Amino acid sequence: MTATDTGPVVLDRREGPYGEVVLRRHGELLQIIANGCFLMDTSDGRSERLLVDAALAALGPRERPSVLIxxxxxxxxxxxxxxxxxxxxxxxxxxxxxxxxxxxxxxxAAISAEALADPRTRIERGDLLAHLRETSATYDLLCLDIDNGPGWTVTEDNDGLYRPAGLADCARVLTPGGVLAVWSAQPSADFEGTLRNAGFQQVRTEEIPVARGVPDVVHLAVRPE
Incomplete structure (x- = not known):
């Protein structure tokens, strides 16, 4: 029997501020599970990279843009x-x-050690919605990937991010012409409408093909100048 035949092995399990979080290994993959809900694994990374690339491509000419992930x-x-x-x-x-x-x-650390050591990188421990409400910082790009999508949140509290008040906070911390990029496991026409109603422009959705099922997507929107 090979290692991949043995099923997932839990490497760490903790009670966090929002419930249980689990890191497990399944063959060559590392997986993160929150409150029993699969969040992500190390199988590919194309959609996470596109989240960053698509946001940067949607930004106008900008010297050394700042990004909040x-x-x-x-x-x-x-x-x-x-x-x-x-x-x-x-x-x-x-x-x-x-x-x-x-x-x-x-x-x-095999994925992130070099990035964490980069002097440009800063880790803020805390709730994203609270950070958006309270920070005095501004960013050229917001690349958000905290749920499986606007309609499939990890916790009920996260739902507020995708509503008008949460999107207003996103707009507040974006520089004029800054880009909001939101990862989702499936497209949402309703969320596109909410983005437009919140005053964002150039709202569109980019698809990322997956092996099976509906493509992953990145919702993109630009704060007006």
Whole structure:
């Protein structure tokens, strides 16, 4: 029997501020589970990288743009941003201390160690919605990947991010012409409408093909100048 035949092996299980979070290994893959809901794994990373690339491509000419990445996850978005010399400050907001620990001194360091050591990178431990409401900082790009999508949140509290008040907070911390990019496991015409009603422009959705089922997507929107 090979290692891949044995099924998932739990590497760490913790009670975090928002419930249980689990890191497990399944064959060659590392997986993060929150309250029994699969969040992400290390199988690919194309969609996490596209989240960053699509946001940057939608931004007008900008010298050393700053980016806020909402959700550290398995680290693909951070690693991709840090590998791009065009970026200035890179801020990551992550509410689960366990996930930060798994990157700093655990198995996920294989993906993120170099990015975490980059002097442009700053990790903010806390809730993304609270950060957006309270921070005095502004960003050229917001790359958000904290749920499986606007209609499939990890916790009920996250629902507020995709409503008018949450999107107003996103717009407040974006520089004029800044870009909001939201990862989702499926497209949402309703969310596109909410973005437009919140005053965002150039709203569109980019698809990322997957092996089976509906493509992953990145919702893109621009704060007016």
């Amino acid at each position: 909402g959700g550290l996850g398995v680290g693909f978005s951070l690693a991709h941003a840090a590998a791009d010399a065009r970026f200035g400050a890179i801020t990551v907001v992550e509410r689960e201390p366990a996930i930060v620990d798994w990157h700093r001194a655990g198995p996920l």
